[in-house]
Amino acid sequence: MSTLEDTGALAREPGRTSFLTEGGTTVRSWLLSTDHKRIAFLYAAGITFFFFLGGAAATLIRAELVTPAGDLLTADEYNRLFTLHGVIMVWFFLVPSIPTTLGNFLLPLMIGAREVAFPRLNLFSWYLYMGGGLLTLLSLLLGGVDTGWTFYTPFSTLYSNSYVLLAAAGVFVVGFSSIATGINFLATIHLLRAKGMTWMRMPLFAWAMYTVSLVMVLATPVLAISLLLIFAERAFGLPIFDPRSGGDPLLFQHLFWFYSHPAVYIMVLPAFGVVSEIIACEARRRVFGYEFMVYAMVAIAVIGFMVWGHHMFVSGQSPFASLVFSFLSFVVAVPSAIKVFNWTGTLYRGQIRFSAPMLYALGFVGLFTLGGLTGLFLASIPIDVQVTDTYFVVAHFHYIMVGGSVSAFFGGLHFWWPKITGRMYSETLAKFAAVSMFFGFNFTFFPQFILGYMGMPRRYHEYPPEFQAWHVMSSTGAVVLAFAYLWPLFYLGWSLVKGERADDNPHDATGLEWQTSSPPPKDNFAEPPIVTGTPYRYHAEGFAPHEVRPIHAPQDPQ
Amino acid sequence: MTEVTLQEPWATAERQRVAVQFGMWLFLATETLFFGGLFLTYAVARFSHPAGFVAAAREAEAMFGTINTVVLLTSSLTMAIAERAVREALVPLARAMFAATLMLGVAFLVVKGFEYRSDIVKHLVPGPEFTLSQTGASQFWAFYWTATGVHACHMLIGLGVVTRMLLIPAADLPGRSTTAEGSALYWHLVDLIWVILYALIYLVGR
Numbered sequence: 001m002s003t004l005e006d007t008g009a010l011a012r013e014p015g016r017t018s019f020l021t022e023g024g025t026t027v028r029s030w031l032l033s034t035d036h037k038r039i040a041f042l043y044a045a046g047i048t049f050f051f052f053l054g055g056a057a058a059t060l061i062r063a064e065l066v067t068p069a070g071d072l073l074t075a076d077e078y079n080r081l082f083t084l085h086g087v088i089m090v091w092f093f094l095v096p097s098i099p100t101t102l103g104n105f106l107l108p109l110m111i112g113a114r115e116v117a118f119p120r121l122n123l124f125s126w127y128l129y130m131g132g133g134l135l136t137l138l139s140l141l142l143g144g145v146d147t148g149w150t151f152y153t154p155f156s157t158l159y160s161n162s163y164v165l166l167a168a169a170g171v172f173v174v175g176f177s178s179i180a181t182g183i184n185f186l187a188t189i190h191l192l193r194a195k196g197m198t199w200m201r202m203p204l205f206a207w208a209m210y211t212v213s214l215v216m217v218l219a220t221p222v223l224a225i226s227l228l229l230i231f232a233e234r235a236f237g238l239p240i241f242d243p244r245s246g247g248d249p250l251l252f253q254h255l256f257w258f259y260s261h262p263a264v265y266i267m268v269l270p271a272f273g274v275v276s277e278i279i280a281c282e283a284r285r286r287v288f289g290y291e292f293m294v295y296a297m298v299a300i301a302v303i304g305f306m307v308w309g310h311h312m313f314v315s316g317q318s319p320f321a322s323l324v325f326s327f328l329s330f331v332v333a334v335p336s337a338i339k340v341f342n343w344t345g346t347l348y349r350g351q352i353r354f355s356a357p358m359l360y361a362l363g364f365v366g367l368f369t370l371g372g373l374t375g376l377f378l379a380s381i382p383i384d385v386q387v388t389d390t391y392f393v394v395a396h397f398h399y400i401m402v403g404g405s406v407s408a409f410f411g412g413l414h415f416w417w418p419k420i421t422g423r424m425y426s427e428t429l430a431k432f433a434a435v436s437m438f439f440g441f442n443f444t445f446f447p448q449f450i451l452g453y454m455g456m457p458r459r460y461h462e463y464p465p466e467f468q469a470w471h472v473m474s475s476t477g478a479v480v481l482a483f484a485y486l487w488p489l490f491y492l493g494w495s496l497v498k499g500e501r502a503d504d505n506p507h508d509a510t511g512l513e514w515q516t517s518s519p520p521p522k523d524n525f526a527e528p529p530i531v532t533g534t535p536y537r538y539h540a541e542g543f544a545p546h547e548v549r550p551i552h553a554p555q556d557p558q
Numbered sequence: 559m560t561e562v563t564l565q566e567p568w569a570t571a572e573r574q575r576v577a578v579q580f581g582m583w584l585f586l587a588t589e590t591l592f593f594g595g596l597f598l599t600y601a602v603a604r605f606s607h608p609a610g611f612v613a614a615a616r617e618a619e620a621m622f623g624t625i626n627t628v629v630l631l632t633s634s635l636t637m638a639i640a641e642r643a644v645r646e647a648l649v650p651l652a653r654a655m656f657a658a659t660l661m662l663g664v665a666f667l668v669v670k671g672f673e674y675r676s677d678i679v680k681h682l683v684p685g686p687e688f689t690l691s692q693t694g695a696s697q698f699w700a701f702y703w704t705a706t707g708v709h710a711c712h713m714l715i716g717l718g719v720v721t722r723m724l725l726i727p728a729a730d731l732p733g734r735s736t737t738a739e740g741s742a743l744y745w746h747l748v749d750l751i752w753v754i755l756y757a758l759i760y761l762v763g764r
Contacts, residue, residue: 034566115567117577183584191577192567221588225595229704237685238700240599245684245696246607255595 018422022522034119035522040105040420042126047093047101050133054088055485057081062444062478065471070461078461079146080162086149091171092133094401095263098270099181099216100129102412103209105420107185109513109520110203112194112529117187125180128173136170139163148459150260151226153241153252157233165235168227175220175227178266182216185209194512196531200294203511203535204287207294208273211301215262215269219305223259226252253315257308265304267401268368269297271408272339275361278415279343281509282358283350286536289342296335296342303332313381314388322381329379336372340365355507356430360411363438364404371399374449389459392452395445403441410437410488417492418506422519423499429491437484443477510537563733571736578736582743589712593751596708600701600758607694612763614690614698617682622673623760626666627752633662634749640723641742647732653724659745660720663713670710677702705755712748719744 019037023029030038060081064072073081108116116122139145145167147156156164189210193202202210229252232238239245241252272293280287287293309317309325343365352358374396377383387393414430417423447470452458456467463471505514512535516525561571568574604611640655681689683703684696719741726734 113567117567118581119566121581179585179588183581183588186584187577187581190580191573217584217588218591221592222595225592228708229596229599232700232704232707236703238703239684239696240700240704246603246610246693247697247700248602248606251599251602255598258595 017521018517018519019522020422020519032123034115034123036104036108036116036119036122037420037520037522039122039126040101040103043096043100043104043129046126046130046133047097050088050092051097051485053137054085054093055482057085057088059478059482061085062475064461065463066475068463068465068468068471073461075461076146079148079459080144082459083145083148083167084140087136087145087167087171089401090149090263090267091174092129092136094267094405095178096129096174096181097267097405097409098274098412099185099209099212099266100126102205102274102409102416103181103185103212103270106416106513107188107206107209108192109419109516109524110206110511110535111189111192111197112512112525112531113188113192114523114525114528115192116184117191118184121180122184125177125184128177128180132170132172132174132177134170135173136167139166139170142166150256151230151252152256153230153233153249154243157230157241165231168230172224172227172231175224178216178220182213182220185213186217189213194529194531197512198531200291201531201534203273204276204290204293204297205270205273207297208269208271208276211297212266212269215266215301215304219259219262219266222255223263226255226259229255250312250315250317253312254308257311258305261308261311262301262304264397264400265300267405269301271364271368271405272297274408274412274415275343275364276346277509277511278357278361278411279346279365280536280538281415281507281511282353282355282361283347284353284538285346285350286534286538287342288345288348289338290534290536292338293342296338299335300332303328303335307332307379310379310384313384326379326381330376333372333376333379336368340369340372354431356425356427356434357411357415359431359434360407360414360437363434363441364407364411367399367403367407367438367441371396371404374399387452389457390452391448391456391458394458395448395452398445398448403445407437407441410434413488413492415507416513417495418502419513419518419520421496421499422502422517423495424502424506425495425499426491430488433484433487433491436480436487440477440480440482440484444474444481445477447471447473447477511535561733562735563730575736575739578740579743582740586743586747589747589751593708593754596701596705597754597758600705603694603697603701604762607692607697610690610692610694611698613692614695615759615762616764617680617690618702618760619673619676620760620764622669622676623756626669626673627756629662629666629669630749630752633659633666634746636662637720637742637745641735641738644723644731644738645735649728649731652731652738653728656720656723660717660724663717663720667710667713667717670706702759705759709748709751709755712751716745716748 019035023033023035030042033039060073061078064070064078070078104116104122108114142163144162145160145164146162147160147164151164151168189202189206229240233240233242239247241247241249243249276287276293307325307329309321310329313322313326374392378387378393378396410433414425417425451467451470451474454467456463502518504516504518507514512529512531515529562574564571564574568577636655636658640652640659643652643655677683681687682699684699688696688699690696690699723738723741
């Protein structure tokens, strides 16, 4: 029998094989693999490609905005670029990023399962993702889309002369990949937890995957139907939103934001999970207020469905509706704040290691707090009316999505890198990347709060000269940020080939995923694990800090 | 009962059965929200233009709709029998009932095709030649074409699912009772959505 206390007890003997070689090493064996760990790699390749594609569009946007005149790009090209940036980053990077890579890899390991519930569906979801991605890529190669990522009607259905249908079809398809992942994770968590892995013993990352899956399963179909209605109106001339025949363009906005606001939580809930794991381990403390962390995530997932109207304060919805949506948006800040306080509580009196993952995680807490607080500004109707469609909004959601989710993704990538690849990376180079990302990010996006407050509208390629200083600052920051994103490609790539072999548990962490070998064998554990306690056994009673190994010698598992 | 064929990663047939049902119900939840968005557009349009909506609905061919409702409800019955027969290892009955479901499904689409033809002849497609002039009438017909079209796509997928059940060799069929259950759940949902569409399209204004 093995318990959580026997660190490394579930690993195999030295000289073992891992999922990287078991089942073949041909390209075919990877592309047709139903192993959740291999599928995580497939997804990682996909999202990396789309991340740098979306990043290239952002680079061109920031280059254009260095000067007040529109000298690098025409207005039309600029429209197409920010649409590309938004569509790619939201649906092909941010939404799938953490769940499909870290989630796919780690969720079964963390709950002591051998596989996800529906392995073939898991592989199928990757093909859907790539298929949707290729459709959208095709629309881009043919000339792009100029509607913005929001596809607002009637522009998208009646006026736009660009490849709206193709891009929307791509997003429609990728939505089903999200739904498949969500169904898979929910079934996995409900039905495949190891013996003793009760709901309140689940790692917070697993809880994050649970709540995000709920949102994916219930919100994504509404996006699908809103895109389908756009398709019906644009391709077949059925006047669903057309005001000339009595349709209501606002209805599209309601449907779209009913998905797209919860989508923000699809992007940030997984980040909460990652950061909770990193902070607990690197501060050598149990998660402060574990149960409230769980309730907070569930509350965010549920209340997140009821706040979409705050995107429509100025679009003509009734003042009463705006009032209610404003109130609910303030309400959703409460569980978010609980999480921030609990991370801080976890750090308090911890023995903090300022490792690279921890730097990313601490950066996340700061940036998420700033993004969240400015979110409260925007939830308040008078301020929102003032800054609607300005750079203030742009800065706010980038603080949540890029400052928050992307920092957490990089943090998680570094934290679990030794487990996933079986190799160590250079801690010094990684710390440098983490710090560059934090500074580069603030350098890029903080000036945009000021720009927005001064009245700079979003989605314009020209602007009055008095804004130039702030735009130059932002573009300079973007250079630092671009470096911080490219730099890990080199040292992580190096680690993949030449990195030092990792121990099974290099961070001295106590989660179930660290009990098996690095990288894990195809079946994850040598024998089914039995869980006897919390996943956070740091600084527990009777243990000195830094000493999570049991006092009694572990029994030989063999 | 015969041994159920086990798929990765399930250790017991009971657990696998629970998983397939659980996954399928989650998918049905997704479908419900998908069609929920569609029904919302209907509600909004009907609320905004009640008179035009009722006038437009009067043009809908209730005869075709009613026949199709009977056809689909019958197909749900045959599907339910088929699923139960697979579980009881009554292979010939199961295959006959799957085949009946398939034929009823095809019949539904054929009737739908005749109805579409009649609608097109009557110029009920919103556009330059649309016959109705009341505000909201084209809203109704936009909903009609979108909703029945999406439902027909679901029918096609359903027909694929039933065909797959028929392609399973007779000897293996009793082992695939969880697959049969999942397929039946999907078929019943598509049927149920039609019942709602029937009320929304054919019974308004009558």
